Amino acid sequence: MKLFDVYPLFDITPVKAKGCYVWDAEGKKYLDLYGGHAVISIGHSHPHYVEKIKNQLSDIGFYSNSIQNPLQHELAEKLGRLSGCPDYQLFLCNSGAEANENAIKLASFVTGRKKFISFSKGFHGRTSAAVALTDNPKIVAPVNQTSNAVILPFNDLEATENVLKNEYVAAVIVEGIQGIGGINLPGNEFLKGLEVLTKKYGSLLIIDEIQSGYGRSGNFFAFQYAGINPDIITMAKGMGNGFPVGGILIQSDIQPWHGMLGTTFGGNHLACAASIAVLDVIEKEKLVENAFQVGKYITEKLSEFSSDYEVRGLGLMIGIELKFPVKELRHKLLFEHQIFTGFSGQNIVRLLPPLTLSFEQADEFIAAFKQVFSDLSKNIN
C-alpha cells in the first residue's frame, strides 16, 4: 500500500532523539530548532517523561471516559496552578484542530449563535469549523465553506466592532501569537479591546494557544502579556511533548451538561501521564523562564547583527523575515550545519525549539545563521 502523499519531505530519517538533538539513520546529529513543529516542549525523550509513560502503560494505558480517572484531576490541578488559570475548567481531547472545534461548538451552545470572527493570516486547524475560520482558501473544501465564518483584518478593533454590533456573533477567535501566518503578534491593546468588545456584545473570546501556549512565549500563555481573561483557551502541541493531547480551558461561569462535548480517546490514562510529566518538568526545570531568557537572547543577537531582516516573536517562538525566499538558507542550515528550522510563507524562518534550549545551543544556531545569511546575501547583491 502507498502512503497518501500530502507532505513534502526532507530526505532525513530520524531514529533517535535526546533533549534538543535528533540523530538520523546514519548517526548524523542535528540541532532541533523546529521542535517537531512546536510540539517538543521539555526536550526529546526526557527521562522523567519516558519513565512516567512506561510505568503508566504497565499499569493501565486506556479505558474510556465512562469511569473515574484520577489522573485527569491531577492534570487539571497542576495545569491550573502552573498556568495561572486555576479557576478554569478543563476538557481534554487529542489535537489542536479538535480543541478549536470543541471551543467553537461550546461557544455556539452557550450563546445560541452561529457566527464567528477570526483574522487574516490566522490558522486554526483543518477540521470543519476550525478550517472555515482559517485564512487559507486552499485548504477549505467546498463542504467547509460557510457564511458563519467572518475573517477580518488582524489587529483591527474597529472592523471587529462593526461586525459584533451588526451581527449575532458567538465568539471571536485569535491566536496568542500567529504561527503559520508568520509570527505576528496581536497587540496588547487589540487583545484588551477584544475582551471588552466581546463582553459588550454578548460574544465569547477564544484564544488559540495551540502553538504559542505551554510556556513557548516566555509566559505560560502568550495572551497573559495583555493581562486578559479569555472565555476559552485552546491548547495542544507542547502539552504532550509528542504524545497527541489537546485541551480547552473554560471559564467557570460556563455550565456543562452531560453529553455536551465528548471524545473516545481524549484524557486517556497514557495521555494524562504524558501531560503530567510535561508539567512536572516545566516546573522543575523552570522552562517558561528559560524560554523567555534564551528567546530574548536569540532575538537580540540576531537583531544586532543586521537590519536586512526583521526578527519578531516572544520567548522561543521567533520569526526572522528576510528580503528573499528562505528555502536555500534553511537547506544550508540543515545539510551544512545540521540545524532544523521551520518556515512561515516564503520569506520567514520560524524557530520553535524545545523550551530546554541552552544559551550554548542558541549560540550554535546564531553563528550558523550569521554565516549562511552573509554568504547568501553576497550572492544576491
Ligand SMILES: Cc1ncc(COP(=O)(O)O)c(C=O)c1O
Ligand atoms: C495556532 C494553531 N491552531 C490550530 C492548529 C491545529 O493543530 P493540529 O494540527 O494539532 O490539529 C495549529 C497547528 O499547527 C496551530 O498552529
